[in-house]
Amino acid sequence: MQRMHELLRQQVNITEEDWRTFSACFEPKTYPAKTFYLQAGETENYLTFVESGVVRFYVEAANGDETTVGFAFDGWFMCVYSSFYTREPSRYYGETITETKLWRIHYDDMQRMYDRLRVVDRIGRLATEQMLLIKSERELSLLTKTAEERYLDLLSKSPQLFRYVPLKHLASYIGITPQALSRIRKRIS
Amino acid sequence: MQRMHELLRQQVNITEEDWRTFSACFEPKTYPAKTFYLQAGETENYLTFVESGVVRFYVEAANGDETTVGFAFDGWFMCVYSSFYTREPSRYYGETITETKLWRIHYDDMQRMYDRLRVVDRIGRLATEQMLLIKSERELSLLTKTAEERYLDLLSKSPQLFRYVPLKHLASYIGITPQALSRIRKRIS
């Protein structure tokens, strides 16, 4: 919680009183490794701050194949936004990779906070803007870069992933099969 | 402006007074067809509401190839968000396809509005959330669908594009070359 407080203060002016009101809405929770924090078909009810751990988001194709869409790391806000905003069932699974400690706020509480505290609208806007930047960058990467370039980007920007996540999930994040990734790694080394 | 007012009122409670204050910051502008509203290297200074017309966003590769990243239609807010938020030069070009009438607000005025009117924080948050939904959908499409599926999606969801935009730009939006799109169209028909 300490960490979330610091992170928010870097971005917005939040009074001690507003922080107490806002932070009181969060509940702590811990998931063991390899457990679902959200399954496809469920509705995302929480906006979550990751205190420690790594979470993987993926979708499942009709044939059972998984496509990894993204990850959430410690110090991030995470959420299946498409379900959280629209209140429709999620198409994504969210699964912990390592043991994950988090703080989360329920959708209903968040709406109350939006109405009650002006600073929360501001926080929500800035958090969404940051996620939009990440998604725009990824769109550009998928459109203009080769699989090999995306692999090297991942290697340099998120080396910690390679310690926890099986290569097959990184392959599907890059947009290729595990076999293709294996050959890229062989070619490079 | 009428249209923007209606659109906003569908989403937030905005008082007449706040609307007058906010809308007074917007200036009208008209671009002929095939002109740049923003070039790569420039910083995006405006958040823009498209009154009528179609705008294409693209990036240019080292070899001169263009990759179309997206479009903006009438009734949309448009912006090169990555440049607008970060105040860094844009890597995207924004070029009108048809004559385009728009209303725009300068970055500095928008920041003033954020501080002055609470409802603008709310509007900014909701607008960003919607763009994030669009980008998330596109990410999923690029990761899990074939070029042919993306072509058919575009055909059913945005048929108006086919009236204005050369196929080569739709091809690069789909993520393939004009030749490959030509063959897909032949195969399907």
Place this chain on the structure above:
DNA sequence: CGCCGAGTTGAACTGAATCAAGAAACGTGG
């Protein structure tokens, strides 16, 4: 009329998918 950009078509090539099999690493129970 001649030019130019857009679209199509053909042929050769390439990166990645697929199918299949084997090797390595991992974790779980005894």
Place this chain on the structure above:
DNA sequence: CCACGTTTCTTGATTCAGTTCAACTCGGCG
């Protein structure tokens, strides 16, 4: 702490979608 089964990773052979390069058609427009 080892043995076993499972998952992950690698490698090979084949197929496929899409790229690249090149030639040609078509329609608009100075």
